[in-house]
Amino acid sequence: MRRVNMVLKAISQLILAVGLLQIAPVDASYFELSAGVAKSGKAVAAVDVMDNFAILPQAGNRFNYPVKVDKNSYGIVTTAVSALVVDRDSGAILFQKNAGAVRSIGSVTKLMAALVFLDQNPNLSQTVVLEADKDYVGGGHNYLRYYDGVKLKDVLAAGLIGSDNTAINSLVRFSGLSREEFVNKMNEKARDLDMKDSVFADPTGIDADNMSTARDIVKLLAAAEKSEIIKFYTEMPKIKIIQDSGRAVEIKNTNKLLDTFLNQGDYKVIGGKTGYLPEAGYVLATTVEENDHAVHIVVMGSESKKARIDEAKGLAYWAFKTFKWQDDK
Helix, strand or coil, rough: CCHHHHHHHHHHHHHHHHHHHHHHHHHHCHHHHHHEECCCCCCCCHHHHCCCCCCCCCCCCCCCCEECCCCCCCCCCCCEEEEEECCCCCCCEEEEEECCCEEEEEHHHHHHHHHHHHHHHCCCCCCEEHHHHHCCCCCCCCCCCCCCEEEHHHHHHHHHCCHHHHHHHHHHHHHCCCHHHHHHHHHHHHHHHCCCEEEECCCCCCCCCCCCCHHHHHHHHHHHHHHHHHHHHHHHCCEEECCCCCCCEEECEEEEEEEEHHHHCCCCEEEEEEEEEEEEEEEEEEEECCCCCCEEEEEEEECCCHHHHHCCCCCCHHHHHHHEEECCC
């Protein structure tokens, strides 16, 4: 009898949630997942469907929020453990899946490091030298040659475009702050941005203790896009850097969404950052614009590099085809 009551309760909650979806663009993925089995082998409870419904609008331009025009479209199935799509101008949540789950974020951490570094008002035109014994951090690619002069702006570019851990780590030294002071400022800035569920342990993202949620990462993404320097570099598909010796290196952006149809024609990818650690899975935070409308997209814990791009691409396309903005003609 107890099992029957639990099933009836779950069914009633699911019916209620479907009804709510007809009037509010909220989490679609729960419906796809509630009928399946989680990777851990545990069935997803129907009660999870009711998690965190959004009320529109939330912030920004409250008079130009998106309205769901295809009420039968609930989103896409993702391998990502967490996913979130937010209208940039209104703050309306268009899609969410475990958006409040605290997870390791990998190199998305570099966006916060870049913000803190730029807060120190560095002279980006000065020539600096990376030193192996002071700056080296393993993991990923190290693009810049040690003891070979390079513009500070190019060090920042290598960190943001190529996700170079050593480049980002060297920014701590060039900021004039100690490592402890720098990380403290990262956490202070997180509090300033109302990233309530985030904590930073190092500037590169190599430490799995850099933790956040999809909701908080949207706030970080929005702050990073307000920096013209960060926006400029994270929108570049690639960059060529020449050091003082004449050595040239081409660095391709790890955000492969820049190479898709979402960065052509009416679409534009507005910056963002990738991340990966075994503890984090594959992560991507980015913003995609179609004509005059833009959505922030975060996927966390995707199963592969390809999956995180395909899922972000699918979520962006779905959002623009499923919602209509109030000022659309």
